[in-house]
Amino acid sequence: MSLKSRTAIVTGSTSGIGLAVARAFAREGANVVINGFGDAAAIEAERAGIEKEFGVKAVYSSADMSKGPEIRAMVADAEKTFGAVDVLVNNAGIQHVAPIEEFPPEKWELIIAINLMAAFHAMAAVIPGMKARKWGRIISTASAHSKVASPFKSAYVSAKHGIDGLTKTAALELATFGVTVNCISPGYVWTPLVEKQIPDTMAARGLTREQVINDVLLTAQPTKQFVTVDEVAALACFLCTDAAAQITGANLSMDGGWTAA
Incomplete structure (x- = not known):
C-alpha cells in the first residue's frame, strides 16, 4: 500500500492517536498536514521529524477546531499548498465529565463543536475536491462511546453518536464518487x-x-x-487502500470486546 503523492489532513495530530496516524501516512509516502495545540517547539520538532524521517512534506496548521471558518481555511490552504486533499482524518476531541444537571453549557457546546461540528466543517470543505477527482478517504476517530454510553459523559457520548450518523450519511452521499467514509471506534487507548x-x-x-x-x-x-495508537493508525492506513474500497459507512470497533455484548 502506498499513499505516495497523496495529501492527508489529520486533525488533533500533535500527539496521541492523531500523531501516530499522521506518521503512519507519512511512512506510506503521503504529505501530511498536522494540527493541534501544544508547545510550539515540540510541534515543530514533530513536524520536522516527519519530513526528515519519511522524506515527505509536512506542514502545521494551528486552526482552532471549535471555529468553522478556521477549519475551512485549513483545508483551502492545504489544497493551495499541495493541489489536493485526498485523505481527511477527523481526530480532534476533548472530554469533560459531569452529571447532566451540573454540566456547564459552555463545556457542552465546546465538546460538540470540537468533537462533531469540526468533522462536519472539514468534510464539507474536502468533499468537492474529492468528488471532482473521484477518489477520497474520510476517516473519523469515534469511540466505543459512539455505540454505548457511560454516565457523566453526556456531551462526549452525544458527539460520538453524532460522528457515527454523520459518517453513514456522508458514505451514502459519496457512494458513487470513489470516496469512502468510515469511523474507527477505539476503547481505551x-x-x-x-x-x-x-x-x-x-x-x-x-x-x-x-x-x-x-x-x-x-x-x-x-x-x-489497551488499544495502541499504532493499531489505530494501521487500521486508518488499511482504509486508504484499494482493498478497502468497498468499506464505507462502517463504524469499526477496536475496543477489546467492550461493545461485543
Whole structure:
C-alpha cells in the first residue's frame, strides 16, 4: 500500500492517536498536514521529524477546531499548498465529565463543536475536491462511546453518536464518487494522557497501579489490554487502500470486546 503523492489532513495530530496516524501516512509516502495545540517547539520538532524521517512534506496548521471558518481555511490552504486533499482524518476531541444537571453549557457546546461540528466543517470543505477527482478517504476517530454510553459523559457520548450518523450519511452521499467514509471506534487507548491519570487515581482511590489499570481503566474491555495508537493508525492506513474500497459507512470497533455484548 502506498499513499505516495497523496495529501492527508489529520486533525488533533500533535500527539496521541492523531500523531501516530499522521506518521503512519507519512511512512506510506503521503504529505501530511498536522494540527493541534501544544508547545510550539515540540510541534515543530514533530513536524520536522516527519519530513526528515519519511522524506515527505509536512506542514502545521494551528486552526482552532471549535471555529468553522478556521477549519475551512485549513483545508483551502492545504489544497493551495499541495493541489489536493485526498485523505481527511477527523481526530480532534476533548472530554469533560459531569452529571447532566451540573454540566456547564459552555463545556457542552465546546465538546460538540470540537468533537462533531469540526468533522462536519472539514468534510464539507474536502468533499468537492474529492468528488471532482473521484477518489477520497474520510476517516473519523469515534469511540466505543459512539455505540454505548457511560454516565457523566453526556456531551462526549452525544458527539460520538453524532460522528457515527454523520459518517453513514456522508458514505451514502459519496457512494458513487470513489470516496469512502468510515469511523474507527477505539476503547481505551494507551496515550500519555491516560498514563498521567494513573498516579492521581492511585492516590484518590488507594489502589495499586495494576488495580487502576485493570479495575478502573480497563474494566469495560474484556481483553484487559489497551488499544495502541499504532493499531489505530494501521487500521486508518488499511482504509486508504484499494482493498478497502468497498468499506464505507462502517463504524469499526477496536475496543477489546467492550461493545461485543
